[in-house]
Amino acid sequence: MNKYELPSVHRVSTVIKEFSSQAQFLVISHREENIVNADRIYGVSMQQSGITDIFSVDLEDEAKQLLDLEDSPNLIEGL
Numbered sequence: 054m055n056k057y058e059l060p061s062v063h064r065v066s067t068v069i070k071e072f073s074s075q076a077q078f079l080v081i082s083h084r085e086e087n088i089v090n091a092d093r094i095y096g097v098s099m100q101q102s103g104i105t106d107i108f109s110v111d112l113e114d115e116a117k118q119l120l121d122l123e124d125s126p127n128l129i130e131g132l
Contacts, residue, residue: 066090 066086069078073092080087088094095109 062086 062084070090093109093111098106
């Protein structure tokens with residue numbers, strides 16, 4: 054990404070976040086800022102020829118689980 058694209062990516066990401074309580078947005082992007090500002094991300098991959106896997110991740114739930122792991126040092130040591 055060049056220095057001219059960064060401000061526009063940030064503006065788009067900010068507008069989407071601002072209006073997300075009023076509407077749903079489906080953004081197809083590889084831009085890190087768009088991904089980290091999302092509530093949920095979806096992925097599509099093809100590990101085997103002809104077989105498509107679709108997955109989703111709720112970023113808020115994942116963040117809570119990571120915080121729970123940090124609060125449980127015994128669980129981390131067992132990994």
